[in-house]
Amino acid sequence: MTNSKKRFFELSSITLPEVLGWLFIVSLFWSLGAYNMMVDYERRQIEVSLFRLVTNEASSGFSALLLVLFVRAMLDRFPFSREQLLMPFVAHAGGTILFSLAHIGMMATLRELVFAIAGQDYVHAASEGLMGVIVYEYAKDLPIYVAFSVVILLYRYFKKPVSAASPENQPATINKILVKHGKADKALDLASVDWFQAASNYVRVFASGEEYLTRDTLSAIEKKLSAGPFLRVHRSFVVNLEQIEEIAPLESGGHRLALKGGAHIPVGRRYRDALYARIKG
Numbered sequence: 001m002t003n004s005k006k007r008f009f010e011l012s013s014i015t016l017p018e019v020l021g022w023l024f025i026v027s028l029f030w031s032l033g034a035y036n037m038m039v040d041y042e043r044r045q046i047e048v049s050l051f052r053l054v055t056n057e058a059s060s061g062f063s064a065l066l067l068v069l070f071v072r073a074m075l076d077r078f079p080f081s082r083e084q085l086l087m088p089f090v091a092h093a094g095g096t097i098l099f100s101l102a103h104i105g106m107m108a109t110l111r112e113l114v115f116a117i118a119g120q121d122y123v124h125a126a127s128e129g130l131m132g133v134i135v136y137e138y139a140k141d142l143p144i145y146v147a148f149s150v151v152i153l154l155y156r157y158f159k160k161p162v163s164a165a166s167p168e169n170q171p172a173t174i175n176k177i178l179v180k181h182g183k184a185d186k187a188l189d190l191a192s193v194d195w196f197q198a199a200s201n202y203v204r205v206f207a208s209g210e211e212y213l214t215r216d217t218l219s220a221i222e223k224k225l226s227a228g229p230f231l232r233v234h235r236s237f238v239v240n241l242e243q244i245e246e247i248a249p250l251e252s253g254g255h256r257l258a259l260k261g262g263a264h265i266p267v268g269r270r271y272r273d274a275l276y277a278r279i280k281g
Contacts, residue, residue: 014072015201018155022068025151030061055114056107063106064144067099071148076199079236084254084266092149100141104134156200177221179205179212188212190228194261196221196238209261231278233257234268241278 034057041048078091108124115122176187188207197204198218205212214221222232229241239257246258247267255267267275 021155022065026061026065026068030057030064033057033060051118051120055111059107059110059114060103062110063103064148066106067102068148068152070099070102071095071145072152075149075152081234081236081266082254082269085252092145096142096145097138099145100134100138103141104137159201177205177214177224179214181212186212190225190230193230194240194243194259194263195265196230198236206263231271231275233271233275234266237265239265244279247275 034053037057038048038050038053041053074092074095078088078095080088112122175190177190177193179186179188188205192207194206194208196218197206199213201215201217202213203216203218203221205214218232218236218238222230222238225238230238231241232238239259243259243261244257245260248256248258250256254269255272257265257267259265
């Protein structure tokens, strides 16, 4: 979708409510999973160590909790849109495989560590057939990845972004924009900005091959930039028109912008006419 020098994981944009929410969700569902397994073992009269049961479920839940960051990053890097469905679908299909392999590896490592501390031997399920274990775990991890994605997208949809300042209190046009640069704030020249991209309750700012974050909404930024060379071309993108090199049609019926820096930006159907009208003058 976009090409830039950016970090895959953007930890600075994670909010405390998100962290607490995921702790609750994962703790609840993996606790219910442990309880259901215990009841099932009792019903089938299978003896199982409570220590092993708790360790297995806790390691699985903790690993899944960490992997929420991966799912979140995948949705940032490959967002779904009406104009682009195939590319994100393929990317997320591959993401489910990476998610499952990482989940398996993290679970096994944590279990080995806990069992070693407890002075017990841990028997790998892989000893009975690695491929069978991978297929079995993937069948469980696939719906987990999908469920995590749905929760993240719903949270972003219903979350009301908090603007740094009300648009009514801002001037009609601005020459600089305040962005996060490490732990400090940086006043970035708008002339250097290539495009803006919505990301949860932040906006990602791409300028001269670098990526920054600003705590604002894309709509608020669009209003501030109304008199400049910027135009909204998609519900998630505002671009600097001076950076456009090419507008290419897609087989899906949509269009895509090629920018001077090599990035590609999707053009929403309802924004296409305004884009052409603005460029033609």
